[in-house]
Every structure is written in C-alpha cells, then in structure tokens.
Amino acid sequence: MLKDITLGQYFPGESFIHRLDPRTKLLCTVLYIAALFMAKFFISYALMLFLLVFSVAVTGIRPSAFLRGLKPLLLIIIFTAVLNVFYARGGTQLFSWWVFTITTEGLKTAFFMVLRIMLLICGTFLLTYTTTPMALTDGLELIMNPLKKLRVPVHEFAMMMSIALRFIPTLIEEADKITSAQKARGANFETGRLTERVKALLPLLVPLFVSAFRRADELAVAMEARCYRGGEGRTRMKKLCMGARDFLTIAGFSVLLAGIAVLSSLGL
C-alpha cells in the first residue's frame, strides 16, 4: 500500500532527456511553466501540448505513468473546472438557472485552465521521472550557489534535502516491514472506527520513529567518520557539466517562451 506513493519516482532510461544536465532540466521546466502561464489561446496551448507529448515520447516512459500521477489531483482539477465554468462572464450565454450561468467564455476558460494544470503537472513529472533525486539536488545546489554570497547555507539545505530524499524509500520499506510484522501478530490497520484506527497506528509509528532516530544517529556517525565538515572546500566525484545539447535545449526553450509571449500578445 505504501509502495504506491510515486513521490519523485525515477524511471531509469538512457534517452536524450535523461542525459541532460539536471540544471538544464530545472531551468527548462521553469521556462516551460512560465510559457504555460503566458499562453492564451489554442495555438499557444497546442504548441505546449505538442512539446510535452513529444518530450514524453522521447523519454520512452509509458504515458500511463503520467496519467497515474494525475489521479490524486483529479479532485482539484474537477473543482477548478467547475469553478471556472460558472465564474467567468462574457461571450454567449448558453444556460442560466438561479445563480448559475454558463457562457461560452466560461467553458473556454475552464477548458484552458484544466489543460494548463495538467500540462503543469505532467511537465514537472517529466523532470522527476527522468532525473534521479540526487542529480536534482545537486543541480539545485549549483543553481543556488550565488546565494552563498548572501550567507544562505545552500550546501546544508541541499544536503538535508538529499538525505531526506534518500531516506524516503528506506522509511517506506521499513514501514511496510513493520506493518507486516504487526499484522502477523493480528494488528488490524484496515477496519474499525476512526479512534480505533488512530490507535492501531501506534504499533507502526513507535517502531518507525525509533528506527528513524537510530538511522539518523548512525548516519551522523558515519558522516563524521568520513570527516564531513559541511560544504566548504568540498569537491565532487561526479562533476555536473553542461554540453552542447544542454545549451541547445535551453536556447530552444528560451525561444519557445519568447514565441509564446509573441503569440499571446497577438491573442492566439
């Protein structure tokens, strides 16, 4: 049950997108999102949609993985759609009853809003599905490096993030194991009234916390034993380096952003 969480799940692969520098992917995701918010009408959206479908095809990841990721957000998407349908005014009135009025403008806004949210989510999935969490934090750290001048502990934040990411699967596995062990002793996590169910979580949470603290302690000792002293003067085994393909991709996305800006100023 817990294994179904697809939090930043990585799908291994060797595609063009997989091999891009994480900084490139981060930057392009930001550019894509910016373009998405500028897009106004069919042609712009069609372009954005095409780009996403094309990128998904390049990664070789099954489209169903993206759709499955959308599922938990279905409620929000439906809510947004309904709200927009009734909220927007203008255009031809199609239907009216009491305070509810549906107009062509409302339908259009709702349609674009839903499309925008879905593209936004799938776009970020594209990033996390093709980049290992470690590469992602490395990329983030390098992008934020200039903030070090302002005494922001960038390295420490990045380290905390990689440790957290690193331990999510471990803790999930551990939680699964403890759940099984308690079920083997007849624990019942599935049925009962709310208070009973909360109580039933105790046999899971106590050992999980104990083990999380134990792991944190062990990790701290292991890091100290390897003379970890923070980011200062620290070198990397795998140095990220941007190549021609990264610059080309960034240039492409910049052109896209500019293009969308022009298109939407033309109202397309």
Next chain:
Amino acid sequence: MPTIKTEALTHVYSRGSPFEQTALENVTMEIARGEFVGLIGRTGSGKSTFVQHLNGLLPPTGGRVLLDGADINADKKRRREARFRVGLVFQYPEYQLFEETVYRDIAFGPRNMKLSGREIGERVREAARFVGVPETLFDKSPLELSGGQKRRVAIAGVIAMRPEALILDEPTAGLDPEGCASILRNIAAYRRATGATVLLVSHSMEDVARIAERLVVFDGGHIVMDGSPAQVFSQAEALRAIGLDVPVVTEIAARLHALGVVVPACCYTVPQLRNAVLALRGGAADA
C-alpha cells in the same frame, strides 16, 4: 494430513512497472503437522517471500495456499484466522517492539485475539518461559533491553498466540554464537513441548543442520532440493553452485573420506562425526 500446502504458488513484485520481479514461480510444497523444516537459500532466492504467503500476509499472484485443505485467501476472516494459526517471526523482529513494557508487548498478539485478561497473562508467562525471558523484566521498557533480549521478547510475542505452526525468518541473524545456540535450543524445546510445526528460514547451514529434520532449498524462486539433511548435504557441489555451502562438519567428513578414512561422507552435526570417528577408533583397536 498436511497442515500447510502451497499449490503452484507464484508471486510477482511491482507487476506492470519497470521494476517487475518474479520472486516465486510455481512453488508446490506440503508441510505435515509437527514437521521441523529448514528453509535455505541465498539472499533473494524467494524464501522470505514464500513464508509471508503462509499466513496470508502477501496475497499470491498465482496459485493457492491451503491450511488444513482450506484456502486461506478465500475471505478476510480466513486470512485473519491464518495469522493466528501460523505465527510468523520476521527477520530482526526486535524492530517491531513498541509497547511501554515487555509484558504488554508480548501480550499484543493475544490481545488482538480478544482473549480474556487471565488467559493473556497465562500465555505471556508461558511464552516468556519458552524463550528464556525472566519475569523480572516484565515491567521494563523493551527498548532498554539488550539486542539478544529484545529478540527473545519479540519471538515470545508470536509464541504467545500459541500458533499451530511457527515460522522464523533468520531468527539468529546478528547474534553471537552463544545467543544463536540458545535461541535454537529454545525453539527446539518449544516444538517438543507443543508439537507445533516449525519452519526455520536461514542461510546458515550450521543452524539448520543442528535442528531441522527436513531441508528445502530455494533458488531463483523455485524449490531445487527437498529432503533429509543427509540427502541435501550429500549434494555439496550442487549447493555450492547456487551460492550455498555444506556445514563445516560435512566438509571435514568429506575431506577425511577423500583421505581414505572410512567415515560416512555426509555427517552434518558434530556428535555424528564424533561418533563415527570414535567408532572407527574402537574398530581399529579391536582389529
């Protein structure tokens, strides 16, 4: 009449994802009531997955698990019942302890069985006796105990449910030799006293050789050998080919045999080899 039986049991992890992995394939096996079975195989051979099917924790991807002839996955009630009838002690069970006191932790299983307070108390004391946890520890926090004691308390937590079959997954992992020996003695004593079926999962040949009556060898999700310890350990080459080994005693016997000393080539416990050597010396003295 077998108590536990699996029919063409198959289990596939993460089906339909890029991480899909077949852990068990068509495993058919019978375990008779009161049998003492050792399950061996290297890490990833499917033995842990297999035992989690026997009490209904993992639903099979294919095949059935029968307990006294009835499918344990037939409905929720059956599956829950199977949990109490087939006790499963996980690997490193000390990490599952959570209660404030040792007593309450051992009582967790019986409490889930909705037994009366008196019955629970009786079972807790009995289980603690079996694994050698003194009653003076009952009011302590389980987190204060030593590693070996924690393990005993955790095993007692399963024994307190008085399961007809007790499955232990690597119960001696990470313990010192004396701790290993004493836990194995406890398990053997428990079985003698209750007549329960015992299934011991291990990758230590020494452990299973010491107490199991039947050995089942897993490799790559299949059963590759099934027989008495003497039968299984006589196939030293085949065992090595799948990343396992024979007990040191068997190895010594085999080398002696190769040197022309006439001891049976497949002794697998120290007393067996000692008796064989003594008999030989006695024989030589006679001649």
